[in-house]
Amino acid sequence: xxxxxxxxxxxxxxxxxxxxxxxxxxxxxxxxxxxxxxxxxxxxxxxxxxxxxxxxxxxxxxxxxxxxxxxxxxxxxxxxxxxxxxxxxxxxxxxxxxxxxxxxxxxxxxxxxxxxxxxxxxxxxxxxxxxxxxxxxxxxxxxxxxxxxxxxxxxxxxxxxxxxxxxxxxxxxxxxxxxxxxxxxxxxxxxxxxxxxxxxxxxxxxxxxxxxxxxxxxxxxxxxxxxxxxxxxxxxxxxxxxxxxxxxxxxxxxxxxxxxxxxxxxxxxxxxxxxxxxxxxxxxxxxxxxxxxxxxxxxxxxxxxxxxxxxxxxxxxxxxxxxxxx
Amino acid sequence: xxxxxxxxxxxxxxxxxxxxxxxxxxxxxxxxxxxxxxxxxxxxxxxxxxxxxxxxxxxxxxxxxxxxxxxxxxxxxxxxxxxxxxxxxxxxxxxxxxxxxxxxxxxxxxxxxxxxxxxxxxxxxxxxxxxxxxxxxxxxxxxxxxxxxxxxxxxxxxxxxxxxxxxxxxxxxxxxxxxxxxxxxxxxxxxxxxxxxxxxxxxxxxxxxxxxxxxxxxxxxxxxxxxxxxxxxxxxxxxxxxxxxxxxxxxxxxxxxxxxxxxxxxxxxxxxxxxxxxxx
Numbered sequence: 001x002x003x004x005x006x007x008x009x010x011x012x013x014x015x016x017x018x019x020x021x022x023x024x025x026x027x028x029x030x031x032x033x034x035x036x037x038x039x040x041x042x043x044x045x046x047x048x049x050x051x052x053x054x055x056x057x058x059x060x061x062x063x064x065x066x067x068x069x070x071x072x073x074x075x076x077x078x079x080x081x082x083x084x085x086x087x088x089x090x091x092x093x094x095x096x097x098x099x100x101x102x103x104x105x106x107x108x109x110x111x112x113x114x115x116x117x118x119x120x121x122x123x124x125x126x127x128x129x130x131x132x133x134x135x136x137x138x139x140x141x142x143x144x145x146x147x148x149x150x151x152x153x154x155x156x157x158x159x160x161x162x163x164x165x166x167x168x169x170x171x172x173x174x175x176x177x178x179x180x181x182x183x184x185x186x187x188x189x190x191x192x193x194x195x196x197x198x199x200x201x202x203x204x205x206x207x208x209x210x211x212x213x214x215x216x217x218x219x220x221x222x223x224x225x226x227x228x229x230x231x232x233x234x235x236x237x238x239x240x241x242x243x244x245x246x247x248x249x250x251x252x253x254x255x256x257x258x259x260x261x262x263x264x265x266x267x268x269x270x271x272x273x274x275x276x277x278x279x280x281x282x283x284x285x286x287x288x289x290x291x292x293x294x295x296x297x298x299x300x301x302x303x304x305x306x307x308x309x310x311x312x313x314x315x316x317x318x319x320x321x322x323x324x325x326x
Numbered sequence: 327x328x329x330x331x332x333x334x335x336x337x338x339x340x341x342x343x344x345x346x347x348x349x350x351x352x353x354x355x356x357x358x359x360x361x362x363x364x365x366x367x368x369x370x371x372x373x374x375x376x377x378x379x380x381x382x383x384x385x386x387x388x389x390x391x392x393x394x395x396x397x398x399x400x401x402x403x404x405x406x407x408x409x410x411x412x413x414x415x416x417x418x419x420x421x422x423x424x425x426x427x428x429x430x431x432x433x434x435x436x437x438x439x440x441x442x443x444x445x446x447x448x449x450x451x452x453x454x455x456x457x458x459x460x461x462x463x464x465x466x467x468x469x470x471x472x473x474x475x476x477x478x479x480x481x482x483x484x485x486x487x488x489x490x491x492x493x494x495x496x497x498x499x500x501x502x503x504x505x506x507x508x509x510x511x512x513x514x515x516x517x518x519x520x521x522x523x524x525x526x527x528x529x530x531x532x533x534x535x536x537x538x539x540x541x542x543x544x545x546x547x548x549x550x551x552x553x554x555x556x557x558x559x560x561x562x563x564x565x566x567x568x569x570x571x572x573x574x575x576x577x578x579x580x581x582x583x584x585x586x587x588x589x590x591x592x593x594x595x596x597x598x599x600x601x602x603x604x605x606x
Contacts, residue, residue, distance in 0.1 A: 034465075034468065055468070056468065058464060058499075060495055061491075061494075061495065061498075063488075063491035063494075063495070065453075065454075065457065065487070065488040065491060066457045066460075066488055066491035066492050066495055068457075069454055069456075069457020069458050069460070069461060069488065069492065070457050070458075070460050070461040070464065070492075070495065071461060072457075072458055072461055073457065073458040073459065073460060073461015073462045073463075073464070073465060074461045074462075074464055074465040074468075075461075076439070076446065076447075076458070076461070076462065076465070077392075077461070077462055077465025077466065077468075077469055078392070078465075078469070079465050079468060079469070081461075096451050096454075097454060097457070097488070099451075100448045100449070100450070100451050100454060101447070101448060101454060101457075101458060104438060104439075104448045105438070105439035105440060105447070105448040106439075106440055107439070
């Protein structure tokens with residue numbers, strides 16, 4: 001069953017296509033936006049910008065270090081560069097360039113890491129960005145965005161472009177279920193969205209896992225557990241208020257992400273929870289393992305990133321909550 | 327930049343500036359108790375020519391003037407030289423120099439963009455500056471500004487792949503207003519470059535990447551200015567000026583000892599060095 005189906009949601013277009021459309025929209029709106037490509041424009045869909053604004057599009061080639069450096073130089077000229085490639089290649093090849101030239105210099109550059117997570121599927125683990133959020137977490141000035149559907153992707157690309165300062169935006173290859181209305185999507189950097197109310201526990205998710213979390217919430221409701229679901233689309237700055245309120249009001253938290261558990265969204269949420277209002281937590285994500293080539297759905301199943309896995313974690317954390325209240 | 331106006335008096339004045347910059351570098355690093363004086367000394371004449379020979383167009387009172395020529399210190403460990411030149415040019419109070427590497431000071435061990443006016447780039451992890459320079463060139467095209475961009479490269483950092491990525495791309499984009507200046511002092515941290523890593527043939531390498539290549543004596547200010555002027559008129563390719571320099575130039579016992587790379591002079595050594603430099 002497709003992600004979001006149990007929650008009655010319909011799949012949107014593949015996220016990479018949505019990103020391409022969103023990027024084209026900000027290029028139309030803002031003449032200071034330029035796009036730099038690491039020769040993957042037909043995969044990341046920045047080719048739309050190449051076709052429409054060739055004078056503002058630069059294929060820097062398969063040379064990510066130079067790609068980031070050139071983008072940083074353009075940011076220093078008061079332009080707004082979107083530096084784009086697969087998150088795995090861009091971040092792993094050019095981390096030091098992102099660190100010095102973008103983050104430490106606090107430049108107004110935007111970094112797209114496409115094909116995040118394991119759902120790029122058959123191209124296999126060499127292409128999968130499963131450590132991107134941890135790496136970006138290591139850059140103190142970097143705002144980190146992970147949109148969860150088409151509407152929030154559009155809103156995130158616009159918000160990132162308008163924000164002054166370095167931003168990382170994670171995209172994926174696959175379609176995600178539509179969670180938000182196409183118009184008037186709530187998206188404020190640093191302000192998490194509660195996409196389902198509930199008081200027995202909270203599921204905090206990002207990206208594809210928000211749809212999965214909504215599926216899990218339906219299954220949990222059938223068991224009599226009302227789960228709050230939070231779309232944590234911004235990993236830096238973290239929405240301390242929403243996370244602390246979830247801890248106080250629901251007393252149990254599950255996090256879900258298509259990323260390594262080590263250094264990922266869940267570990268950052270756990271730090272805030274531990275500091276402010278400790279409650280039982282469980283974490284759904286990738287253990288210390290590299291995935292493999294396969295259909296995305298089979299990968300999600302095998303690497304335990306399904307609604308079933310969230311439900312299991314929710315039952316456990318709710319039990320722990322009841323146990324700690326005895 | 328119009329023609330080169332270089333009479334005896336002007337050359338003498340520029341030599342005096344070079345001497346003063348060396349003294350500042352010496353005092354800064356000795357006071358800090360660390361830093362890279364020898365890597366700074368080798369490029370003193372290069373920055374003297376750029377900043378004080380009328381090559382760079384800049385406005386110290388308007389440091390981010392969009393039309394300014396850019397100078398990017400890719401070999402970030404020569405930060406003391408950059409700071410000394412910027413202070414001398416009037417970007418900030420010279421007293422700041424004595425705060426090099428002190429807690430709470432903007433005068434960081436390696437340059438950090440945004441901390442001091444005139445510092446165009448964060449460098450210190452080597453190999454990154456040429457890409458930034460190319461970004462300024464491409465940005466200038468969009469902004470319809472025709473400034474020149476100068477990037478000072480260390481020789482050791484030409485071992486980094488990113489330098490050659492940027493070299494390839496700069497030629498591809500015909501970044502003819504981009505000029506790299508190589509401070510070819512022949513030594514990297516652990517020893518002579520010829521022993522540690524085969525960089526040569528440098529001229530053939532850069533030419534094969536589509537660059538115009540010149541070679542000059544990197545301590546002859548007049549020669550540096552002349553070639554800088556020449557390459558500013560090239561319109562078909564980016565240029566690199568390979569300046570042959572001496573690491574530690576100006577202080578005999580530093581010139582003879584490459585282990586001074588990441589090391590300041592002790593106070594008694596500094597006194598001897600000051601005497602030698604002062605006579606120049």
